[in-house]
Amino acid sequence: MSSRPGLVVALLLVGSAPLRADDASVRAGAYLEAESAFVGGDLRLDLGRSLRLVPNVEWIFPENATYFAFSLDLHHDFRTRGRARFWLGGGLGLYYRNPEGAADGDTDVGANFVGGVGFKGSVTPYLHLKIVVKGDTEVVLAFGMRFSGI
Numbered sequence: 001m002s003s004r005p006g007l008v009v010a011l012l013l014v015g016s017a018p019l020r021a022d023d024a025s026v027r028a029g030a031y032l033e034a035e036s037a038f039v040g041g042d043l044r045l046d047l048g049r050s051l052r053l054v055p056n057v058e059w060i061f062p063e064n065a066t067y068f069a070f071s072l073d074l075h076h077d078f079r080t081r082g083r084a085r086f087w088l089g090g091g092l093g094l095y096y097r098n099p100e101g102a103a104d105g106d107t108d109v110g111a112n113f114v115g116g117v118g119f120k121g122s123v124t125p126y127l128h129l130k131i132v133v134k135g136d137t138e139v140v141l142a143f144g145m146r147f148s149g150i
Contacts, residue, residue, distance in 0.1 A: 022046045027128060027144030033136060036062040040069070040142070050077045054089070058140075064100040069093050069132075073112055085124075088115045093132060110134030122148050 026041045042056030052075040060067035073091030080086065091112045098105025110132040118126030124146040132138040 022052065023124075023146050023148040025124075025126070025144045025146035027126075027142040029128070029140060029142030031060050031062075032139045032141065034060065034062050034067070034138065036060050036067070038069075038140070038142075044075070044146075047074075050079065051075070052077060052087075052089075054091070062097075066096075066098045066100075066105065068096045070096075071112055073114055075114065083119045083121075084117055085120055086115075086117050090114060093134075095132070095134060108134045110138075118146060124148065 022044045024041065024043050026039070028037070028039045030037055038058045038060040040056060040058030042054050045053040045055075047053055054071075054073045054075050056071050056073065058069040058071075060069065071091055071093035073089050073093075075087045075089035078086045078088075091114075093110045093112050095108045095110055096105055097108075111134070113131045113133070114128065116126050116128040118124045126144050126146055128140075128142040128144060130140040130142070132140065
């Protein structure tokens with residue numbers, strides 16, 4: 001399976017640092033190619049040196065199908081002097097889609113490329129962009145609220 005190297009890297013990262021959740025977030029937005037709204041959430045786990053391991057899940061609402069995304073991304077937070085905070089990253093995702101009436105669904109593995117901007121505070125509004133490269137490349141736009149100190 002092609003996702004094993006990514007899983008090994010993720011496990012090595014998880015095993016190499018004491019993990020602590022910095023914050024959690026909820027978000028909503030759209031998968032533009034699928035023309036579908038979604039809701040989701042994540043945890044941001046501090047790996048040190050401005051790196052965050054970010055497991056996340058999204059529930060997408062296409063017409064006549066069940067669609068879920070489960071991802072493990074790595075973010076680099078850029079240090080800034082102002083209130084804005086920026087991040088870039090990437091990772092792997094599992095994308096499960098089951099059309100209505102189908103006996104079985106399809107699961108794709110995709111590469112995620114992410115970036116965003118938020119504002120520092122105990123409750124942080126943010127904008128998030130994700131590009132998913134898989135069988136059908138997808139652009140995802142989201143607005144979220146991050147809660148620090150969980």
